[in-house]
Amino acid sequence: MNDRLNSVRDIPRTSKRFKVPEDVLYSIYSQKMVRRTKRDFYLIQRQSLTMLREWRNGKSLLEIAEERMFSPILTASFILKNDGYTKKQFKDLLHNPDSIRDDRFRKEIIDILDADIIYSPQGIENQKNRGIFCEEQIKYWLDDREMEYCTEEESRALERSKTPDFLLKEPYIMDGKSIRWFESKGSFGSPYQTRYDYDNQLSHYLKLFGPGLVSYWLGYVDDISMGKEIIMVDRRFFQNGC
Structure with a gap:
C-alpha cells in the first residue's frame, strides 16, 4: 500500500x-x-x-x-x-x-x-491545527476525569529540558502501570515514525518520569511495541470514553 x-x-x-x-x-x-x-x-x-x-x-x-x-x-x-x-x-x-x-x-x-x-502554507497550517486538535482531545479527556497535570509549556517554564505534552501530578493506573505522562501524536504510527519518536522523545520521558502513554491519533501498526512501560493508543481510546 x-x-x-x-x-x-x-x-x-x-x-x-x-x-x-x-x-x-x-x-x-x-x-x-x-x-x-x-x-x-x-x-x-x-x-x-x-x-x-x-x-x-x-x-x-x-x-x-x-x-x-x-x-x-x-x-x-x-x-x-x-x-x-x-x-x-x-x-x-x-x-x-x-x-x-x-x-x-x-x-x-x-x-x-x-x-x-x-x-505549502496551507499544508503547514493543517499540520499545526491537527496537532492542536489532538492535544485538545487529550486535555478534555484528562479534565473530564479531574486529573491534574503540567502542560508542555508549564514544564518548560520550570526549565525541564525534555517535556511531554501532559505530565501528570499523580499517576494514572492503567493495565497495572502507573502512567506518569501523556504524549500526543497527530499522525499514523508507522514502524519508522514510532522508532524515530521513541529514540528522540519517548525514551527520554521514560528515563525522566517513568511509564507513560503515547497517542497516535490516526492509528499504528498492530505489531509495534515500545516495551512494557509505554502504552500505545489511538483516537478510539479517547473517543470511546475509556
Whole structure:
C-alpha cells in the first residue's frame, strides 16, 4: 500500500481499494515524503539549473517535481531561486498566487500549492491545527476525569529540558502501570515514525518520569511495541470514553 502513495492524487483511490480512511493515508504519505525529502534534498538541489532549463522549455513546475517524486514546493523554490527570485519573493508567490499576472505562471503556482500537502502554507497550517486538535482531545479527556497535570509549556517554564505534552501530578493506573505522562501524536504510527519518536522523545520521558502513554491519533501498526512501560493508543481510546 505504501508503494502506491507517490502523489496526493493517489490517496483517494488507495483509500477505496484498501478500505483505509483518507486521513490515515494522508499521514502515511506525508511521512513518506518527509523521509524522501531528507534523503534526496541535496540530490535534487544539485539539479536546479537542469530543472530551470526544463521549465523554460515548457515543462510545468509540477511535472518537474513529479518526475523526481519530490516536493513540488521545494522543487519550485530551487528553480525560481536560480531564475532570480529571492526567498521573500517566492514566499509572496505562495501566499498571494492570485496577484500573479502571467496566466501560465499563476496556474503553475496554484497547481504546486494544491499538490503539496506538506510544505505549502496551507499544508503547514493543517499540520499545526491537527496537532492542536489532538492535544485538545487529550486535555478534555484528562479534565473530564479531574486529573491534574503540567502542560508542555508549564514544564518548560520550570526549565525541564525534555517535556511531554501532559505530565501528570499523580499517576494514572492503567493495565497495572502507573502512567506518569501523556504524549500526543497527530499522525499514523508507522514502524519508522514510532522508532524515530521513541529514540528522540519517548525514551527520554521514560528515563525522566517513568511509564507513560503515547497517542497516535490516526492509528499504528498492530505489531509495534515500545516495551512494557509505554502504552500505545489511538483516537478510539479517547473517543470511546475509556
